[in-house]
Amino acid sequence: MNLLNPGVLWWLLPLGGAIVALYLLRMRRRDLQVPANFLWPERTDEIRANSLFQKLKFSWLMVLQLLALLLIGAALSRPQTEQSGLAGDLTVIVLDASASMSASEGARSRFDLAVRASEQIIADAQPGDKLAMILAGPLPEVVFPLSSDPALQRMKLRDVEGTDAEADVGEALRLAAALAKSDDSAQIILISDGAFEEPENFSPGGASVQFVKVGDAKENLGIEAIGAVQTGEGKNVYVGVRNYGDASQSASLSIHADGDLINSSRFDVKPGETWGRTFPAPANSEVLEARLTDGGALTADDYGVELTGSAAAKQILVVTPGSPFLERVLSLEPGVVVDKSGSVPDREKRSSLGPGQYDIVIFDGVPEEEVKSLGILSFASIGPSSPVSSSGSVKNPTFLSASDHELLDGVDLSGVYIADALRLQLKGSATAAADSDSGPLIVARDGLQRQVVTSFRPGNSDFPLTVAFPIFIANTIEYLAGAAASNVLEVATGQSLALPADEVEVEAPDGTKTTYTGKDGRTVVRGFSRIGPHKVKYAGLEKTVYASLKDPLESSIKPRSDVSLGGSDTEGTEAAIRLMDIWKPLALLALLILAGEWFMFARRS
Template sequence: MQFQSLGALLWFIPVAGFIILLYLLKVRRREVRVPAKFLFPAITTDVRANALFQKLRPNLLLFLQLLAALLLLTALARPMMQAKGLPGQSVIVVDTSASMRATDVSPSRLDAAKNRLRRFVQELNPGEQLAIIEAGAQVRVLASLTSDKQKLLSAIQQIRPTDTAGALDEALRLAAALVGKSNESRIVLLSDGAFPPVSDFSAGSAKLVFESLGASRDNLAITAMDVQERGGGLEWFVGVRNYGEQRKQAVLEFYAGDKLIDARAVTVEGGQTVGQTLTARQLPEPLEARLKVDDALETDNRAFRVGVLQKPVRVLLVGEGNFFLERALALEPNVKLEKSPSVPDSERGERVGGSNYELIIFDRVAPVPVRARAVMVIKAPGGPIAALGQPVRAPRVVLWEREHPLMRYLELGSLLIDSAPRITPAPWAKPLAESQQTPLIVAGEHQGRRWVGIGWDLLESDFPLQPAFPIFIANLLRWAVGELQTATDLTVRTGAPFNLAVDPAETELTLRDPDGNTRAFPVNEGAVVIPGLERVGVHTLQGRKTEIRLAANLMHADESNIQPRTSIQLGGKSIAAQNTLTTLRDLWKPIALALLALLMVEWWVFVKRS
């Protein structure tokens, strides 16, 4: 038991002394002669009790009054007792990301979280309130602060799993906005902790509690799949990673148009990745790689690909020429490259659209307004590079965004750069690779156009000679161009928003997911925005004149690494997981009720004796 105002109990000594002093005061009485004392036993007892040195003989009224004083001072001391449950206002954030589908906890981690949430509701006391927030690819408030148990149980039924990463940062900030101003509130996160650190977060006055779910890390996952045209055929690569510690064996199956065309046994050591490449003639789509293995997470055992045979990507290289850049672009079979010392007049313009090129690259040439949907700038001010400053000698890459589509599968730790100017990114541009002194690669989207900026001269580094360079160019083409092509099949990551240019005559498109569920999306000026696909598999986007297949894959390291975290990083602090939630229950109210009952008993005893 704890006391908020322990000093109040110290007042019992003077208060008790004052009550006893009142009993010690001599009472004046009128003397009356009686024939015998035994005829008046009550008076005899009272006289004996009120004698100066007989005062402290047992006296029920004195005991009751001292006990009442003790109860009053105890209530003023605000006693609190630790108990299971939640305080007055609590927000429960439920992680519904892909890793919560893991079945190492029966029937799944998400079902275990929902059962825990039901217990919270059942233990809810009168006057206490709960709110429920679902943290999937998008954050949903399923129930605002309420004490209505039926409403809360109904909200729990709405919780559904996804095949995406979870927006835990956004969900936690929303929870803090709801109860962060009260020091008697609590934010409870039900999750396995499979998400990156959240730096810019504060729970305010609320206490944050992390309950970790899960029991195992054993999981095999398809972490990469790429299909390229080579010599009139296809090269189909699939990467498989073992996130557990023990060696795992599995069968990797290759499907084309729902038909099994090959199956291979793979053995993957703990913490390692293996790759398999299939060479074949043209294959019917969709292409699917499927792992047959007994592990805890099924979602990342399948990967899909559509849109292998894309329309040619037209690229304009503006500048004096760059042999290494031209060679890397030539490795992409769908690229049609043109070179020019300057931008043709037909390509100039502020508005996006009507360009003959999907991508324009300004190599050491200041960019001018163009109609193309994607632009890359190399060592020149403009676009995502607001300004170039003094040069930095031999900058080393110390940080890069591995999960960004542009930087996927890149290893830049050994990159050597002779010199790079300090660059100031535009307000809307995000650094993707940084040295200790300056950003080196930045990217962003502005006014409907995608921009990439490289701050140094490629010829003043060994980047064009590294294996990462052609991968970077392939990523550039997919990121800057792939999601902006007109009405073509597309492969995306689950949960990632993207937009498509479609027939301007379309007003609405219907998206059908692999489970058969449908959603409608409006078309504005020939463009449709999809906030993200929540299921792994092939989706279909249909309209009056449009039918587009969309293949969605998980391929997310944080989600496939299902090891339950024992702590998480929030706001620069480490929050340890705990399995039992306790709170301090205030006891002054029941003590006050006991005091009231005691005073009624004391009054009854006094009246009876009188």
């Protein structure tokens, strides 16, 4: 039972008290002399005006009036009862396909239960009800658009699959709200275990939001951390396993180096605690994998991977007072770890002793300095070791031509507007990858320390707004990494990867192959949805992309009883429900009681 307007109930007390008070008033009776009163029954059904107080007497009229008041108050509070089925003509189902939804619930997965709940919703729909379904995976996907075709909906539903990735439930809900905004009585039904971050900027508008909770399992172990370190005793790999459940658990951990088992261990871990251990690893190993056995209901977090050596993630330092476009693109780039600083740390300067930490240093809006990194990318920043010199600035240079340099694979600069740029002159072995009518736009220099210089800052152009920008950054990182570039990559499950090819074939760990096609020499592989190594073939190359889930939120599989959606807490239900207004029968009953009360009053008066 739900009350839309519970505040009305506060009025029942004073109003009921007023009715009782009326019956507490003593009747002012008219005296009438009679020959004898022994024939008269002493009936005092007080129904008229009153004066002073008296002892409260039982009266059916009072009972009926209080009952009618109660019913009217209840009707005005807009009570609603929960019934299975759909509430409105338009319903958008958001099906959570995150990693936690692949948790095992007995013989079936949590995702299977969610699909079954979706089937029930489709079955409960009335003819003419419009249903749409959005799969909340790493990227929201419309399973079927708004339609009134249950057969089509069931067919599409059979094809949906869960993922081992974190889902963007917020984006899926925003998309659902956009679909539902055409109907004020629309309903958004989220079928999930509630294991997701509170969606930001989500407003259901006039639609009602319902959270159908699935799953019961809560015991789970997950690989929380895996990292490799080179010590004086050799290469070591550290693995941390966290118990996200409520009970102690035992599990086995096996460590693999480049596919070969090198160690294993059996351990116990208490609830809420992390078990960690360091294992020795072969010095020349590149891919270190950890696999957990008996790791609880969720297997997606039973796998971890760490690339080392040349395969390790590229360490990039961005020296800038602030460059949002650049930082955003770098955060989406797989296989890189990005740090940001306003100036070059002393230990990274070439004048300091010892090795540097970063593979690539990017200067944007800060004068270039001599650093120890393998490569340097400078945006309109000239330093002593730059492959170019500057002879002033130019306004609105126009792109003229591009060489076949690998930096510009899949990058089209035609039409890019540049407000301000430096007029560059090449130095030494530097070559112009792209030219403008005012000189080189992009310059590259090969060597022990590769360098790339652009004559303009991204913020002084619309280059970051074009699809060419992330490709250029990816090409530049790969170019600057040089010999360090590897054929293995590590990504988080669900992460997308843009590759310079018109067609990319991805072979998932289970052997299924998917071919992605792009255009303009660029193809985006949308999400590696399963954990483990994926073989990626493109443009005659083959890379292995290792996907793993490192998300404590997904590993914490205990279903949430309620979730915060659109700024309000939404309580979970076992199945899709609709709230039926029951004020009408209550009002009718109140009317009948008032009619009965009137009839009784008329008979007695």
